[in-house]
Amino acid sequence: MPHKSNRHLPYYLALLPLTLIVAIGLTTPQRTEADGIRNPFQGAAAIAQGNAFAAQADDPTAVFYNPAGMTQLHGVQHTVGVQFVSVNTRFTSQTGGSVANERPFPIGLPPPGQLFVTANLKDLGVHALGDLSVGLGLQNLFGFAAKYPRDGPFASAVTFAQFPLLDIKPTLAYKVTDRLSVGLGADIFTFASFLGEGHLEQRSIQGGTTVELNGKGTTAGLNASLLYKVLQTEDGEPLLNLAFVWRSQAVLPVNGELRVNGALMADASSSIRLPEIYTWGLAVWPVRNRDRQWKVEVDVDYARWQSIRDFDVRLSNGTTIANPQRWNNAVSVGIGTEYKWLSIPNHPDWSVAIRTGYLHSEAAIPDVNFNPAAPDAPVHVLSVGLGFLCKENGRFLGLITCGGSKESRFSSTMLGLDLAYHVFLFESRSVTGNPIAAVNGIYQTTTHAGAITMRVNF
Template sequence: MCIRFVVLTVALALATAGLAQGAGFALIEQSVTGLGNAFAGSTASAQDATTIFYNPAGMTLLPGQQVIAGLHYVAPSAKFQKTEARNALGLDISGGNGGDGGESGLVPNLFHSVNPGGRLAFGLGITAPFGLTTEYPFDWVGRYHAVKSDLKTININPSLAFKVTDRLSLGAGVSAQYIDVQLTSMVDFGLAAFQQSGGNPALLPLVSNHDADVYADLNADDWGAGYNLGLLYEISDQTRIGLAYRSRILHTLKGDAGFTLVNQAFLAGAGLDGAALARFSPQGISGKVELPASASLGFFSQLTPAWAVMADVMWTDWSSFDELLIQFDGTLAATPSLTTENWDDNWRYAIGASFTPGETWILRLGLAYDETPIPDAFRTPRIPGEDRFWTAIGGGYRLNENVRFDLAYVHLFVRDSKVMRAAAGEDLSRGSLFGSYDNAVDILSGQLTCSF
């Protein structure tokens, strides 16, 4: 059973590993046991090999070897309601509200820890710490801002832990991280043609006309490197605190841009298909994405043989995400694509409790509050997140001495978010977009743990 589940998880990690519903586009969902407690105390609990991600120092508390494979089904909802959408000429942009921009998918993770019984332990984690998937119809009202946004990461994280004293353990790891990004949108070629003609009234019917749009499809990827550190201190045999840090990882993206005329015959009728094909020719792209550092402080206490409580506070350095700039190396070299982000650092707070009525079962509960890093003035349809309140429940069943299965379910109550993009500056060609999102997220997860 363990081998089959591990193989399935690895295959899914290579195939999916995207779609985020942490604050921003971080994925904190790297443990099903932790999810049941809303990840409260994740840096201090060290209850299984998933501690490799949250605090590698915790591996000193795990005897023998463990292999863990987990799958998280994330079902976000992001329904937009327009209040205004106008182009640079002040004319209304056609199109619907875009339906539900949230895209459901799987987030896998895999861990292996080894503790030979001395002071040294080591392990390997394969995770997807960042991801994003939103998608709208080609003809929706915000199509010049975004159609599809798909960011996937795979993080390979070998780690070591050392028990310095009977109470203090230290851990460290390095990360090799792969990122793959796809960003698509429509280009208002009718508006560009009208402006370049000096305002030829014959071209006015083409402005913000979907038949005159050009579909832009940008794809890029990269490998980057980082590190993580951890400290675990046992105040007593029942109580401990943990501190962990993950570094920034800079990705220098390179890839290709492809373009498609939505209705070439329509543009040909206006005598503009040749100009559109010449300007929007396939070409290379480049850009930089700096994924943020984070730090966590956690607390865990086994109050009685049956009851444990835990808490956690986490900081993420989202202020490093200040802009998304895509450079072109062909016909569009003089007009790079810029989206100013100006995100803020954010904080996450969590509390939880676990109840173990016997040797077979464990029940978990948790609550968390997750601040958004996105200022209202800089929110885009690509990432329409807001503050989130987590309610979590989970449980585990030990099949035998070596095999345990865990389940968890979380609902995220997400505040309605606002989009306030004016048709000026970098959004002059995209047009204005004002409205609000009705957001929510559900997560259902399963995990198999094999000890030997």
């Protein structure tokens, strides 16, 4: 490697351990969903604000939260993040027996995570395409993992389940005017067969034997978005933003096997409808000057889970395992704020942000279709967090110079670290009328989660 490139090696080494954790953790999701089987928590800066980020969208996680926001980002920017999740579910049956989910460690290992990268083509010297930005994301947007004792009260329904679905997001954004930006992208949903189990799987105990259904497949959906600056400063910085994001429905074909005590009994096939989702956001900056910024945002998320009609499983022996579904549409409302000091006394190359927020999500899964693998319930999420951004002559962790040499286009210009903690307080869920009688009872879930996102700007 030429000497000129060697000086950038510390930036990549700083991100490498976290990137490797994410690459493994993307295929082994832990349950952190806000409604149904959805995991909308994809960046620590947003998580700390109650996930109210669509109208701000000013870091590479904009690829998920609002792709139109990518036009606010300069050069090439990259984030990698992980979440450390501790799920605690306790079930009490109608006869008084109780059981909790099995946790081999207080947090799920490896932790789930995501990768995002964006590039502003004009900043890279490509002017023919106008104000176009491109982005790519790798994340787990729909998924869960759960494990219960083999001798538990509802072992006939589930002892183990996982849905390690990856979402690959190639995305474009275009700055139409100084106030309006639009985004368009794809969501490619697939399974990573080269890591972990690599497929959807659910196991149960039937008459003393282990029954397993598994499968995998690939599908695609679309997303479109906009970001509009209603008010802005003389420098073009937003004071009042409106945001809208639409994500299409996608039908995921699932092809796999039915196994009994590990022996193949039949090939199996089914399909899963991933819902259409609408997101609206409004952000206002009561304070925005050279020294400080204060933002308040409200986001509303609407997921059309009602489109799910069945999870019927068709076997190669001609049998169909009927599994009708009557899910409900769900609304999530997030409220969050961020207060940022753009320079610190005696540390002018550092900025610091404090964040907090609240999110409420409705339950999507009715009692008749309730599955302990994803014990859905109305949830209240409380969050707090910190953000640190280091530029120019600052030193990250006291070791790495944050701003590299300006001789190279791909020298680092900033390094950032965002931290968040959020607690999911699920309302107690009393399930009645489920076709599997053993599933009926009271479910109480509390989930603790910490998030780390590292950022490098070039």
